[in-house]
Amino acid sequence: xxxxxxAPVLELxxxxxxxxxxxxxxxxxxxxxPGEVHTLMxxxxxxxxxLIKVLTGVYTPERGAMLLEGKPIRPSSTLEAxxxxxxxxxxxxxxxxxxxxxxxxxxxxxxxKWGRIDWKGMRREAARMLALMDIDIDVAKPLSHxxxxxxxxxxxxxxxxxxxxxxxxxxxxxxLDEAEVQLLFTVLRRLRGQGIAILFVTHFLDQTYAISDRxxxxxxxxxxxEYLCSELSRIALVNKMIGxxxxxxxxxxxxxxxxPAQPAAHSPAQPLVLExxxxxxxxxxxxxxISIRKGELLGLCGxxxxxxTELARLLFGADxxxxxxxxxxxxxxxxxxxxxxxxxxxxIGFCSEDRKHEGAILSLSVRENLILAMQAQAGMLRAIPxxxxxxxxxxxxxxxxxxxxxxxTPIGSLSGGNxxxxxxxxxxxxxxxxxxxxxxxRGIDVRAKEEIMDYVSALCRKGxxxxxxxxxxxxxxxxxxxxxVMRDRKACGEYQRGELDDTTVLHAIAGEAA
Amino acid sequence: xxxxxxxxxxxxxxAAPTRGGHNPESFAMLLQHxxxxxxxxxxxxxxxxxxxxxGFFHLEWKxxxxxxxxxxxxxxAAPLMLAALGMTLVIATRxxxxxxxxxxxxxxxxxxxxxGGTMVMHNGVPVYEANTPMLWALCAAMGAALLCGAWxxxxxxxxxxxxIVATLILMVAGRGLxxxxxxxQIVTVYYQPFFFLGSGYLxxxxxxxxxxxxxxxAVSLLMRKTALGLFIQAxxxxxxxxxxxxxKTAALIFFVYVFCSACAGMAGLMISSNIKSADANNxxxxxxxxxxxxxxxxxxxxxxxxxxxxxxxxGALIIQTLTYTIYSLGVPxxxxxxxxxxxxxxxxxxxxxxxxxxxxxxxx
Numbered sequence: 001x002x003x004x005x006x007a008p009v010l011e012l013x014x015x016x017x018x019x020x021x022x023x024x025x026x027x028x029x030x031x032x033x034p035g036e037v038h039t040l041m042x043x044x045x046x047x048x049x050x051l052i053k054v055l056t057g058v059y060t061p062e063r064g065a066m067l068l069e070g071k072p073i074r075p076s077s078t079l080e081a082x083x084x085x086x087x088x089x090x091x092x093x094x095x096x097x098x099x100x101x102x103x104x105x106x107x108x109x110x111x112x113k114w115g116r117i118d119w120k121g122m123r124r125e126a127a128r129m130l131a132l133m134d135i136d137i138d139v140a141k142p143l144s145h146x147x148x149x150x151x152x153x154x155x156x157x158x159x160x161x162x163x164x165x166x167x168x169x170x171x172x173x174x175x176l177d178e179a180e181v182q183l184l185f186t187v188l189r190r191l192r193g194q195g196i197a198i199l200f201v202t203h204f205l206d207q208t209y210a211i212s213d214r215x216x217x218x219x220x221x222x223x224x225x226e227y228l229c230s231e232l233s234r235i236a237l238v239n240k241m242i243g244x245x246x247x248x249x250x251x252x253x254x255x256x257x258x259x260p261a262q263p264a265a266h267s268p269a270q271p272l273v274l275e276x277x278x279x280x281x282x283x284x285x286x287x288x289x290i291s292i293r294k295g296e297l298l299g300l301c302g303x304x305x306x307x308x309t310e311l312a313r314l315l316f317g318a319d320x321x322x323x324x325x326x327x328x329x330x331x332x333x334x335x336x337x338x339x340x341x342x343x344x345x346x347x348i349g350f351c352s353e354d355r356k357h358e359g360a361i362l363s364l365s366v367r368e369n370l371i372l373a374m375q376a377q378a379g380m381l382r383a384i385p386x387x388x389x390x391x392x393x394x395x396x397x398x399x400x401x402x403x404x405x406x407x408x409t410p411i412g413s414l415s416g417g418n419x420x421x422x423x424x425x426x427x428x429x430x431x432x433x434x435x436x437x438x439x440x441x442r443g444i445d446v447r448a449k450e451e452i453m454d455y456v457s458a459l460c461r462k463g464x465x466x467x468x469x470x471x472x473x474x475x476x477x478x479x480x481x482x483x484x485v486m487r488d489r490k491a492c493g494e495y496q497r498g499e500l501d502d503t504t505v506l507h508a509i510a511g512e513a514a
Numbered sequence: 515x516x517x518x519x520x521x522x523x524x525x526x527x528x529a530a531p532t533r534g535g536h537n538p539e540s541f542a543m544l545l546q547h548x549x550x551x552x553x554x555x556x557x558x559x560x561x562x563x564x565x566x567x568x569g570f571f572h573l574e575w576k577x578x579x580x581x582x583x584x585x586x587x588x589x590x591a592a593p594l595m596l597a598a599l600g601m602t603l604v605i606a607t608r609x610x611x612x613x614x615x616x617x618x619x620x621x622x623x624x625x626x627x628x629x630g631g632t633m634v635m636h637n638g639v640p641v642y643e644a645n646t647p648m649l650w651a652l653c654a655a656m657g658a659a660l661l662c663g664a665w666x667x668x669x670x671x672x673x674x675x676x677x678i679v680a681t682l683i684l685m686v687a688g689r690g691l692x693x694x695x696x697x698x699q700i701v702t703v704y705y706q707p708f709f710f711l712g713s714g715y716l717x718x719x720x721x722x723x724x725x726x727x728x729x730x731x732a733v734s735l736l737m738r739k740t741a742l743g744l745f746i747q748a749x750x751x752x753x754x755x756x757x758x759x760x761x762k763t764a765a766l767i768f769f770v771y772v773f774c775s776a777c778a779g780m781a782g783l784m785i786s787s788n789i790k791s792a793d794a795n796n797x798x799x800x801x802x803x804x805x806x807x808x809x810x811x812x813x814x815x816x817x818x819x820x821x822x823x824x825x826x827x828x829g830a831l832i833i834q835t836l837t838y839t840i841y842s843l844g845v846p847x848x849x850x851x852x853x854x855x856x857x858x859x860x861x862x863x864x865x866x867x868x869x870x871x872x873x874x875x876x877x878x
Contacts, residue, residue, distance in 0.1 A: 318758055344760040352758060361752045363819055368744055375741045376760035383741045426759065 007070065009034045009197045010055075010086070010166050015064030017050055019413065024050040025061065025221045032166055032197040037188060039200045039208045039229070042218035043241055043447045048201055049415070051218065052168055055199075056088045057081040068165070087159035088168040095155055097144035102126035104143050105158045129157045133187040149180030153187060160191070167191065168199045173207055185211050203446065205234055217241055238446060270294040272327075273433050273465045274348070276315060279324035279336060284310040286490040287323055292434060292467060297460045299480030300469045301505065307489035308469050309353060312436050315467070316350040317343040329433060344377055349427030353439035353469070355416065359423045362412030366404050367393040369411045369422050374429045396425035401451065417448030424452065434465045441470065453479060473505060548813045552828040555811070555861045559835045567842045579715035583838065589713075591834035592722035593618070593781035596729060597801050598808035598826040600777030603733075603770040605809050607750045608818030609670060609677035611771060614805055616688030617662045617778035618798025622786030623692040623701065625655035631704030642704040652783065659779025662688060663772035671767040681771075685802070692794035701792040712788030722784050729777070734823060746770065750818030804833055811861055832861065 010032040017025040025047045032038050042048050053059045055066070057075030066073050068084055075081035078088070095104045102123045103110075110117045111125065126139040135153055143151055152172055159167060169188075173181050188198055188211060202208055208215065208229070215232060217224040217240045224240050232240075270293040278287035285307045292298045302308045313319045315326070317337025325334040328346040337343040340350070352358035361369055371389050378384060384392075393407040400421040404414055411419055420440060427435055437456065441449040457479055460466055470476050476483060485493040485508040493508040544550070563570040563583070573582040597614050604611045628651035631642040644651065662684055669680035703709075714721040737743035748756040749763050757763045781801070786792045810816065811832055812825025836857055840850050863869050 316758075340758050341760045341762065350758060352755075357752070358754050358758055361748050361755050363751055364744075364747060368748075372744070372748060372756075372761075373759045375744065378741075380741050380745060383739060 006033055008032055008067075009069055011065075011067045012051075012055065013065050013067075015051065015054055015066075016062045017054060017059055018062060023221055025054070027222055028064075028218065029223045030055075030199075030216055031226065032199060033214075034165070034197050035192055035195045036213040037192055037198045037200055037211050038214045038216065039202060039212040040216050040218065041202070041208065041237065041241060042224075043417070046218040046241075047221040048218055049170070050221075052088070052170055052199075052201065055081070055168065056086060082159075085163055085165035086168065087164040087166070088170065089152070089155045089159050089172055090170050095143055095151060095158070097151075098142055100140050101130075101137065101143055101146070101154055102139040104154055105129060105139075107158075126157075129160070130154070133157060133190065135187075147180070149176050149183060152176065152180075152184060156187065160196075164196060166197045166199065168201075170201045171203070172200075173202060173204065181207065203444065203449075205237070205446075208237075209234070241446060270296070274315070274326065274328045274346075276326045276336075277324050279311070279314050279321050279326065281310065281314055281319060281321050281323070284319065284489065285314060286488075288491050290315070290484065290491065292465050294433075294465055295460055295463045297456070297466045297468060297479055297481045299476035299483035300467060300486065301471070301473060301476045301483065302486035306486040308486045309438055310489070311486065311491075312350065312438050312467065312469055315343070316340055316348055316436055318350065318352075341376070344373065344430065344432075347431075347433035348436065349373070349430055349432035349434070350436045351420075351423055351427060351438060351440050353442060355419055355423065355442075360411050360419050363410050365408045366397070366402070366411050366414070366422055367407040370396060370407075370425050370429060373426045377430055392429055396422075396429070400425055400455065417444035417452075420444055420448070420452065424455070428459075432464065434467065435459070436467045436469075438469045439471065440468075441472070441475065449475075477505065548822060549825055549828065551865055552812050552825055552832065552861075555864070556828055556832050556835065559832065559839060559857075563835070563839055563842070567839070570842075575718070579718045583842070585720065587831070587834050587838050589720040589722055590838075591830050592720070592726045593784045593798075594801065594804055594808060594834060595726050595827055595830040596777045596781040596784070597805035598812075598830045599730060599733060599823065600770075600774030601802070601805040602809050602812070602814055602821050602823055602826040603746060604677070604774045605806070605814055605816055606746045606818055606821035607767055607770050608753070609767065609770065610806065610816070611666060611681045611774045612678060612802045613662065613666060613681040613684035613688055614774065614778040614781075614802035615798040615800055616685045616692070617659050617775050618782035618785060618801055619692040619792075619794050620662065620688045621655040621659045621779035621782035622797050623695050623792040623794050624658045625651050625708070625783055626701045626703050626786050626792030627695060628654055629703050629705050629708050630701070633704070642706065644705045644708070648705065648707055655783055656776065656779050659775045659782065660772060662779075663775025664768070666775060667768035667771035670771060671764040689794065692792075696792060696794045698795065700794075703786070703790050703792070708787055709790060710787070712784045712786070722788075725780065725784070729780070730823065730827065737823070747819050747821070750821075805830075807858065808833055811858070811865075813865060 008031040010030070012028070012030045015025050015028040016023075017028075028047055028051055030040070030051065040048050040051070050059065054061050054064075057077045057080050060074070060076060068086070073084055075084060075086070081088075096107065099107065102125075105126045106122050111121050112118060113121065123139050127136075130137065130139065130153065133153055133156070135150065137146060137150060143154060146154075156167070156169075156172075172184060176184065185207075188200070192198060192213075200208075200211065212229040214226065215229050215237065216226045217237065219241065227237075272291050273294050275291040277289055279285070279290070280287035288307070288311060290298075290311065300308045300311065310319070314321045314336065317339045320338065321336035324336060326336050327334050328348070331346045337346070343350070356362070361372070364372075367389055370393050371384055374392075375384055390407060396402065397404060397407060402414070402418050402421045402425070404418060411422055414422065424440065435456075440452055440456075444452075453475065456466055456468065460481075468476060468479065481497050483495045483505065484491050485495070485505060487508070493505075495505065495508075560570075567583070570583050573580055573584065575581075597618070601611060601614065628644075628646040629648055630645040632645060633640050634643050635641075646654075666681050666684055669675045669683070670677050673680075710721055711725075712722060716724055745756070745761055745766055748759070748761060749766050753763055778798070778801075782798060785797050789797070806816075808829035809821075809826045811829030812822055812827070814821040814825060836854055840853055845853055
């Protein structure tokens, strides 16, 4: 634990950064002490990512001072920052999956011997570096051979390879499961012991409290404050992130993830909007039955690889099913959907878990992204008049509280949560009967999460059905009318609202008798 | 705010131009318009011509139509403009079509062979008649081009071949087929009406210009009045997301290849009409590269997505003007290519964002 009389290894003060139309950082600051895990928290758009990019030389701030061990620095590239001792592991693992683990660690600076690459020495060294983190794997195998968590560790050890003083982890846990998170934390504690300052960015409150020594909260591009983790309660933290003194009930529900939601207006008497029988695909999903009623919020949970995303993709026609059938509304055929277009025609919308690759079309504007599905449905020839497009976009921007400079701003320059809201709007504009939301709240902050879940519940009350997939169990438990647990590529349990409690469901997910 | 860069987005009302040119802010925005650089390059070339080539802008009314260097350039640029137009849409979907030259050769060959021309005595006067009615011949040539496009489109959209590989097949096979049809000989056409397409005049201007204008107008209207432009961009930027949003991505990709070949087919007819023959060996040779260059000069990225039809047209004019200038200045033929490449290099450099960054850093 860092004591305050030790000099900070890195200090940022009065950082200003503006983008056209948006003030991303104004008078932001940060102090990192050697041997501490420091968590950076804030809502989407609070400026966390921008601050990190300033720190790692991706952006140059307009004003402000950066001191590394007392000396002013001004990195103008990530490479320069790395040479100074500031290393970063990004949210998406930036490695080459087809190269070996050892090559990934040493890429760009292979050890040489007699002018040739010293493969043997490289592997030995890579194994030693991983052993420092208690990881024992075959470093000659391609990286893709290993789980995401191990890949994350490889990314960390690559970052540490250069004499790192500061290690920045930008949402490293967003794609890891619980056991993998624990493994990562063990490694972080070890590194902390070695005197490295670790800056940890996350949205998960539990993880923040499990690992942090100190917390910096950012809000609206400014440093709201710096706190010792032990002295800041969860409710206080959420309050500081949101800014307004949130009412106790709401803050508590966010913090403890335990508040019951009000029952939605669905009943077994409602008609089915979709029914799939024995829907399956080899290597992805065993034949599975699923049905959903009008106005019902059906939760789908399970671990990564349990088949939950695969089921969603088959229901939407994103992948082609090789067995079973789907009946939906007044659809004539009972065959599975051949492509997303079919599914959209039957009144289904789908928010993919992979926002960046399967959702947003980054260099198109908010407006264009928003009307895309609607326009696709109307057909190419019936172009939606520009006026109507602008009206729609403006309405959704207002209704969902999307933070953007204008509706003509490329969606790529919005923060994750705001992009997600635009994609949600894309589907809402098609007025679907059933929305499939696959991890709609992944990688976005508490407030946006809350807002999105609020819309989801409101939509259900208006009669839209929702299939909700999330790896955050409390979130699913809180909102679902009914819940299906998946394991090993098939549905293995179904629970009605009354029977839902986290221990039962956890046992079902893990596959043990309750 | 970046200025809109594509036809489909031209409908977005822009604050700047309406406020008039006196406002410095709107002037700066105008300068940032993506069409600014290709236009500047074209004007620079024309300036060189104005200074060094006497009578470059001189226009003359002779035999009922306009004569002059400018007319000549535009007339000769017509096939390239068509090819560049088709190429723009292909490139916007992240693709590329290197079979354009081969399709030019094939369509020209089909038309020339079907029309041919035999001499018959009509009231004691020798008259050339087409072997096949010209309309049929033109339709057959365009049909051949469309088939080529369908083949390319099938390989890319349905079979998922890499565009450069898929169209490489036709690049080789198309010209080969044309050579096979003509036995490697040049097929001469003796039928007068066919020449109108490539060297005729209508209301004093080359007929080929009207063809280009009509096609450009039709495509622009299609971009403006339908969602085609948006869809092509969406597919070019993120095909996976576009499919999940309900777009018929495969059909779109198929369409752009068919369209590109149709443009190449028209260019082929123009070229063979202009040279009054079909030269399977040389007609349209490397035209695809000029077309790609025109698209690039016009500011459309080979990475796909945003595209500019107007930019590509300007790019084609730059290339043709450059060729004309080099010849007119009396640059020896052996240095011709080098000069051309240097100019192209300079234009490309001026568009490179990396280069701009380097420049800025140096200035700072």
